[in-house]
Amino acid sequence: MFRWSPGADERWQEYAVEPGADTTVLDALVDVQRGQDPGLAFRYACRVGMCGSCGMVVNGRERWACRTRLSTLGRGRITVRPLYHFPVLRDLVVDMAPFTARMRAVGAAFAPSDGERRYARIGSGSGERQDIDAAIECIGCGLCVSACTMVAHNSRFPGPAALNRAFTLQRDSRDAAQSERWGVLLSDDALARCHGQGNCTDVCPMGLAPTRSIIRLRQMATARLLGVSRSGQRSVAF
Numbered sequence: 001m002f003r004w005s006p007g008a009d010e011r012w013q014e015y016a017v018e019p020g021a022d023t024t025v026l027d028a029l030v031d032v033q034r035g036q037d038p039g040l041a042f043r044y045a046c047r048v049g050m051c052g053s054c055g056m057v058v059n060g061r062e063r064w065a066c067r068t069r070l071s072t073l074g075r076g077r078i079t080v081r082p083l084y085h086f087p088v089l090r091d092l093v094v095d096m097a098p099f100t101a102r103m104r105a106v107g108a109a110f111a112p113s114d115g116e117r118r119y120a121r122i123g124s125g126s127g128e129r130q131d132i133d134a135a136i137e138c139i140g141c142g143l144c145v146s147a148c149t150m151v152a153h154n155s156r157f158p159g160p161a162a163l164n165r166a167f168t169l170q171r172d173s174r175d176a177a178q179s180e181r182w183g184v185l186l187s188d189d190a191l192a193r194c195h196g197q198g199n200c201t202d203v204c205p206m207g208l209a210p211t212r213s214i215i216r217l218r219q220m221a222t223a224r225l226l227g228v229s230r231s232g233q234r235s236v237a238f
């Protein structure tokens, strides 16, 4: 287990646990904290795969601790370390502020049009809703950001979660900030930087595919640019 606290050196520490058939990584961490090392720091809240706060790197792969059974990790030693690409606050706890900053950088808040009705008027069967559908269940766990090698390489790259969120807004006909958002998405450090390796999609615990959202954004951007050159107008139907 990775251990670090301010003023101390990084170190790896071993703990032994007696797992049951359904013991999860989170159960084991709680067990260690209660019985062996009360100073061990990790974050969790719901324990049932809804809040996304227990993300960490287990045996070299980003996972949510509460839904990862020890029995699925094979026999022998299990390594647990904090998410990559986030500042470590202590042990397995990272500062999620960069996640929020990336979201903010792409304008991840819905911007209602003037006079927009209060409740959604987009039918569940509409093409727009179905296109967005696959991308809306993000729980903000940050696993995809940790797994993304481009995030490691380019600090200005928004990362998979923010681009996934941006897709849902660029495809939402009620949103009024799309022009502004395209300015960010089409800059040198956003859509153009994704190499399509798909690490984000591999690790997403909700089964989302940020890679697909990025491809869809690129398709929309291309159609938009073609629309501009053909008609001189910005709007293109998808």
Ligand code: SF4
Residues within 6 Å of the ligand: 052, 137, 138, 139, 140, 141, 142, 143, 144, 145, 160, 161, 164, 200, 203, 204, 205, 206, 207, 208, 210
């Ligand atoms: S897209 Fe998936 S992996 Fe990324 S933050 Fe959202 S839920 Fe987590």
